[in-house]
Each structure stands twice: as structure tokens, then as C-alpha cells.
Amino acid sequence: MKNRTMPPCTVMPVLVYPQVRPAVDWLCNAFGFVERWEAKGHRAQLLVGSGAVVVVDGKASGTCGAHSIMVRVDNVIAHHGRALLWGARILSPPADYPYGERQYTAEDPGGHRWTFSQSIADLAPEEWGGTSGPGM
Amino acid sequence: MAEYDAVIVGSGINSLACGALLANAGWGVCVLERDDRLGGCIRTEELTVPGYLHDVFSAWHPLWVGGAAHAQLADDLAARGLEYLNTDLPTASAFPDGSAAFLLRDAGENARELGPEWTDVLERFFPNADLAFGLLGTELWSVAGLALALKAYRRLGRAGAAAFTGELLQSSRDWLVQTFASERAHGVLAPWVLHTGLGPDAASSGFMTQVIAVAVQEGGMPIPRGGGARLADALVRLIRDRGGTCETGRDVERILVRSGRAAGVRLAGGETVEAGRAVVANVTPTQLYERLLEGDAPEAARRFRYGRAEMQIHFALSEPARWDGDERLNRTAVVHVTPGLDGVSRAVNEAERGLIPEEGTVVVGQPLTMDASRAPEGKGLLWIQLQELPSRFAWNDDARERYADRIQARLARHIPNLESSIVQRVALGPHDLERMNVNLRHGDPYGGALSLDQNFLWRPFPGSAGHTTPVERLWHIGASTWPGPGLGGGSGTLVAKKLLEPPLPRRLLSTTPIRRFLA
Numbered sequence: 001m002k003n004r005t006m007p008p009c010t011v012m013p014v015l016v017y018p019q020v021r022p023a024v025d026w027l028c029n030a031f032g033f034v035e036r037w038e039a040k041g042h043r044a045q046l047l048v049g050s051g052a053v054v055v056v057d058g059k060a061s062g063t064c065g066a067h068s069i070m071v072r073v074d075n076v077i078a079h080h081g082r083a084l085l086w087g088a089r090i091l092s093p094p095a096d097y098p099y100g101e102r103q104y105t106a107e108d109p110g111g112h113r114w115t116f117s118q119s120i121a122d123l124a125p126e127e128w129g130g131t132s133g134p135g136m
Numbered sequence: 137m138a139e140y141d142a143v144i145v146g147s148g149i150n151s152l153a154c155g156a157l158l159a160n161a162g163w164g165v166c167v168l169e170r171d172d173r174l175g176g177c178i179r180t181e182e183l184t185v186p187g188y189l190h191d192v193f194s195a196w197h198p199l200w201v202g203g204a205a206h207a208q209l210a211d212d213l214a215a216r217g218l219e220y221l222n223t224d225l226p227t228a229s230a231f232p233d234g235s236a237a238f239l240l241r242d243a244g245e246n247a248r249e250l251g252p253e254w255t256d257v258l259e260r261f262f263p264n265a266d267l268a269f270g271l272l273g274t275e276l277w278s279v280a281g282l283a284l285a286l287k288a289y290r291r292l293g294r295a296g297a298a299a300f301t302g303e304l305l306q307s308s309r310d311w312l313v314q315t316f317a318s319e320r321a322h323g324v325l326a327p328w329v330l331h332t333g334l335g336p337d338a339a340s341s342g343f344m345t346q347v348i349a350v351a352v353q354e355g356g357m358p359i360p361r362g363g364g365a366r367l368a369d370a371l372v373r374l375i376r377d378r379g380g381t382c383e384t385g386r387d388v389e390r391i392l393v394r395s396g397r398a399a400g401v402r403l404a405g406g407e408t409v410e411a412g413r414a415v416v417a418n419v420t421p422t423q424l425y426e427r428l429l430e431g432d433a434p435e436a437a438r439r440f441r442y443g444r445a446e447m448q449i450h451f452a453l454s455e456p457a458r459w460d461g462d463e464r465l466n467r468t469a470v471v472h473v474t475p476g477l478d479g480v481s482r483a484v485n486e487a488e489r490g491l492i493p494e495e496g497t498v499v500v501g502q503p504l505t506m507d508a509s510r511a512p513e514g515k516g517l518l519w520i521q522l523q524e525l526p527s528r529f530a531w532n533d534d535a536r537e538r539y540a541d542r543i544q545a546r547l548a549r550h551i552p553n554l555e556s557s558i559v560q561r562v563a564l565g566p567h568d569l570e571r572m573n574v575n576l577r578h579g580d581p582y583g584g585a586l587s588l589d590q591n592f593l594w595r596p597f598p599g600s601a602g603h604t605t606p607v608e609r610l611w612h613i614g615a616s617t618w619p620g621p622g623l624g625g626g627s628g629t630l631v632a633k634k635l636l637e638p639p640l641p642r643r644l645l646s647t648t649p650i651r652r653f654l655a
Binding site: 086090 | 494
């Protein structure tokens with residue numbers, strides 16, 4: 001399913017910064033990334049060519065100091081079951097979020113965090129309180 | 137071409153109870169089983185290594201021993217080798233902090249375990265126990281069902297009967313939280329709703345929790361000496377001694393209907409067996425309406441929903457399991473390893489959403505606590521059941537073993553000698569269950585979801601309740617029909633009773649309300 005909130009790629013790093021706005025500005029200026037949307041200062045999505053990165057506020061997202069990788073999948077429920085049976089540590093179980101995604105977060109045996117995300121509604125950032133940027 | 141009074145399709149507990157009651161009354165009975173053994177989900181096998189007798193699926197017989205069929209057949213079955221064993225330690229819950237809570241056989245001891253509120257529960261329950269147990273043993277769409285309702289109405293008054301009905305619909309959570317202050321009491325009772333196919337937040341699960349709690353205190357946790365299959369053996373022997381037939385490897389593929397009446401069955405291979413008075417089908421609605429009966433299935437049958445999936449794990453151990461914490465756990469028949477009420481609730485919810493539960497309830501059965509004959513001397517044996525699994529999941533052997541590993545690791549925290557004493561482990565996943573028994577659809581052991589719209593007056597679905605079918609002389613029994621799943625033989629008994637009872641006018645005249653009216 002398509003969700004306008006999500007970028008056209010499958011894998012995207014989710015990077016934690018002390019403050020989102022200065023980080024977004026710096027990444028766009030220094031590396032040429034293009035802002036896709038921003039959510040009230042706690043999260044933003046940037047286009048990097050045909051890929052994307054997500055910038056989050058460590059304090060607001062509760063993942064202080066730990067970056068993660070987001071991966072879009074077709075069926076997050078089945079994905080969760082398989083990961084659980086293979087011993088993934090589930091940090092947050094599958095849940096539906098207002099930006100049109102069903103997600104769960106798990107830690108792999110190497111201590112890396114992964115968020116798997118399935119689109120369940122086609123929403124523009126404005127529909128859930130975000131602000132579209134030039135990359136939208 | 138053989139001819140009988142009644143042909144019974146399938147050989148589970150309801151078939152055998154129905155067959156035995158009919159055969160005892162002089163009917164010519166023929167039980168046809170597609171599998172290579174009789175008994176349906178009652179099956180005892182050396183599943184792991186020789187010398188260890190495992191009840192492969194069902195194991196505990198309190199519903200049977202407390203039920204109507206046993207009341208009528210107990211002597212006949214005892215004469216054919218059936219012996220029940222029981223315990224003073226029927227059930228407990230073991231919590232993650234290492235503590236445990238027990239439900240015992242004595243009202244006073246239970247008041248100490250669960251809290252003084254238990255005494256109030258019993259005082260409220262016992263005066264109307266006949267209504268509660270009567271409900272579960274009565275054909276609801278019948279004169280008897282009406283008589284039961286009238287009895288409740290006369291005894292309790294309109295307001296009281298309405299209150300009784302309201303309590304009937306309460307969830308286990310609401311009843312437990314309202315009744316007991318102790319979370320440990322919630323934790324020892326809540327897992328039992330899983331054994332009725334419900335979850336603690338489902339309508340009517342509060343009533344079932346109460347009925348089970350009282351039934352366990354009063355009846356314990358009986359099992360047959362030598363394995364659950366001894367019950368099926370004794371019933372089969374009784375049917376045969378009364379001139380009946382029970383055959384394996386006989387796959388019924390069609391119910392023969394002539395002039396709108398069930399007249400017999402056709403087996404795979406073409407052979408037919410004629411039934412002069414009744415065909416009784418102990419199958420799911422899917423089997424009955426989409427396979428055994430010709431023509432399009434009624435819409436309600438196609439919409440019939442199945443419940444959560446189940447897994448069984450069998451352990452053969454080189455020594456008895458030694459539990460951490462309360463020493464009585466070693467001697468308890470059924471231990472639930474659970475975080476408590478919220479844990480059961482969460483796991484059920486996860487399974488219903490299609491998720492593998494993170495901390496599912498582990499039902500740990502210890503038949504050796506009552507019957508030492510089930511394993512070589514000095515050895516250990518565990519019967520594990522997991523009833524909170526998603527049916528909508530791509531179950532395969534690999535997923536099954538990984539889930540079993542997960543459960544084993546959790547159990548090992550409570551039973552420190554578990555992993556060092558495993559001789560053999562055999563797990564049966566939802567996909568195995570359906571492969572082994574066609575009526576365990578999607579691994580649902582309870583013959584269909586027991587949500588309110590598929591329970592009570594509406595089981596299996598509106599318009600088909602009361603064990604009748606659109607075809608005259610064709611009766612539908614089994615877990616998919618009222619009074620639902622469980623090793624009680626309830627539906628088989630109700631149908632046998634209906635087949636044996638005198639014609640309607642005489643019956644009507646003999647029912648209490650009408651007798652009173654005439655007087």
C-alpha cells in the first residue's frame with residue numbers, strides 16, 4: 001500500500017540528534033539532503049537521492065543515543081511473528097500510528113535496533129499534523 | 137450394505153457417549169472413524185520414547201466425571217476397566233517472581249489461598265448451582281431449556297433472573313476484579329478460561345471461570361489410570377458389548393438424504409451404511425455443510441469462525457520435574473505459568489490480532505502426580521498446552537520448534553532441572569493438529585470461536601442450534617455445537633436423550649410448568 005507520508009525507498013536510517021531543527025538544516029546545507037516533512041520539531045524525513053533518512057529528537061522519541069534502521073514491509077504482523085520466533089528482542093510490539101503506519105521495533109542479537117513499518121493508510125503529512133517540505 | 141438404527145460419524149467423546157447411551161437402550165449403533173484409531177482428541181500414545189504414555193491432545197476429565205453421561209454409564213465403564221484417579225492438588229499458577237497460588241479441594245483452604253471472598257462466592261453460587269450446571273447440560277432450544285428458564289424465573293423472580301442472566305454475560309476480568317482483592321487469586325483463576333476456548337475479556341468468561349473454580353474444588357482433576365484413551369476404550373467396549381460396531385479407517389464422504397431425511401452414509405470407496413433412525417455427525421460445520429451434505433452450504437455455515445490456534449508439547453524426562461519455590465508445585469496436576477490476569481489477557485489479545493504472544497500462558501500438566509503408570513519408575517513426563525496462538529500465521533515445523541524452544545526456556549526458569557533431564561521433546565503445532573484431525577480447523581481445538589454470537593443459543597449459528605440440521609434425522613454434535621468443547625460428552629448426551637425420549641405430546645404433559653398449570 002502507498003502512504004504519501006513514506007518515502008519511495010525500503011530502508012532508511014533513523015538518526016538521533018539532540019535537536020531536530022538544527023540537524024535538519026545542517027544536513028540539508030552541508031550534504032544537500034532535501035526535507036520531505038517535519039513533525040513539530042521532534043522528527044523529520046529527508047530525501048537523499050532516491051533514498052531517505054529520518055531525523056529524530058532523542059529525548060522525544062525515547063531512544064536517546066541509539067540510532068535505528070527503518071524498513072518498510074508488506075505485513076508487519078507476520079514479520080513480527082517470525083522475528084520473535086528467531087529470538088529478536090521486541091522493544092515495542094506492533095501498533096498503529098496516526099501517520100498511517102503499523103510498526104514494531106526490535107533489537108537484533110548485535111544490539112542494533114530495527115523498526116519495521118507497514119503502510120495502512122495513504123496520508124499527507126498535514127493530515128496527521130506534520131508540515132510538508134520542498135522534497136514532498 | 138449394513139443397516140443400523142444410528143450411524144455416528146467420527147469417534148470423539150460425544151460420538152462415543154451418544155453411541156453408548158443409544159446402545160445401552162437397545163439401538164443398533166455404528167460409529168465410523170476416518171482415522172486409524174477411535175477416540176478423536178482422546179489419544180494416549182508412547183509419543184516420545186517407549187514406556188512414556190502421553191495424552192497427545194486432551195488429558196483432564198473433570199467435565200466427563202461431573203457430566204450426565206458418566207452419571208449414567210459409570211458402572212458399565214468401570215466394569216470395562218475404566219478407573220479414575222484424583223488429587224488434592226488440582227491446580228496452581230506459578231508467577232514470574234517465583235511465587236505460586238493454588239486452588240485446592242477444600243473450601244476453607246481455598247478461602248486462605250484466594251481470600252475470604254471465596255466463601256461469599258460459594259455462598260452465592262451453591263443455592264443456584266443447579267441453574268449454572270443445568271444450563272451447561274441442557275438443550276437450550278427445547279422444552280427442557282424453557283423449563284430451566286422458568287425454574288430460574290420462579291426462584292429468583294424477574295429481577296433476580298435478569299441479574300442471573302446478566303452475571304452470565306460478565307467477563308472473567310470484571311468478575312475477578314470485582315470479587316477478589318488479591319491479584320494472586322485473579323492469576324490462579326483467569327488462565328482457566330483458556331480451557332473453555334475463551335479469553336478473560338470475553339462475554340460469559342466470568343460465568344465459566346466461576347463454574348470451573350467450583351467444579352475443580354468439588355471434583356478435582358480426575359484422569360483415567362493408564363491414560364485418557366482408557367475412557368475411549370471402555371466406551372468402545374461397551375458399544376460393542378451391546379451389539380454395536382466401531383470401525384476405523386472408514387472415511388464418510390457423504391450423508392445420504394432420501395425424501396428430505398438422512399438415511400445413511402456413503403464411505404470413500406463407495407460403500408454405503410444405512411441408518412434407520414438417525415445419522416449423528418460429530419464434525420465442524422465446515423465438514424458437515426461443505427463436505428458431507430450435498431448442495432450449497434447455508435451462508436451461516438460458511439461464515440462460521442474458528443478460534444485461536446493451539447500447540448502441544450510433550451516432554452519425556454529422565455527424572456521428575458523439580459519446581460523452584462513452593463514444593464507443592466511438584467505434586468500439582470495442572471500448573472499455569474503466567475504473569476496473571478493481565479498476562480492472559482494480553483496473550484489472548486495478541487493471538488487474536490495475529491501476533492505470536494511474547495509471554496503466553498503455559499499450561500503444564502503433570503499426570504504422574506496421580507498416575508505413576510504413565511512413565512517408567514523414577515522418570516518424569518510433562519504435558520504442555522499453549523492455547524494463545526494466532527491461527528492466521530504461516531505455521532510450519534521450523535516455527536513450531538522455535539516457539540517450543542521459547543516456551544522451554546521460560547519453563548526452565550521455574551523448573552531448573554528441566555533442560556538437563558530432557559530425554560525427548562515432541563511438539564505438535566497448529567498445522568500438525570489440523571493434519572492429525574480434520575476437525576481441528578486451523579489448529580483450533582475448540583471447534584470454532586466461542587464468542588457470544590457463536591455460543592449458547594447461537595452455537596454453532598442461529599437457525600441450526602439445538603443439534604438439529606436442515607435435514608430430518610440428521611443430528612449435529614461435537615465441540616462446534618452446544619454446550620461446546622470440553623471432554624464432557626455434553627452434546628452427544630443431549631442428542632441421545634432426545635432420540636430416546638418419548639414422543640412430544642407425552643413429554644409436554646410431563647414437564648413441570650405444564651403439570652402445574654393443569655393442576
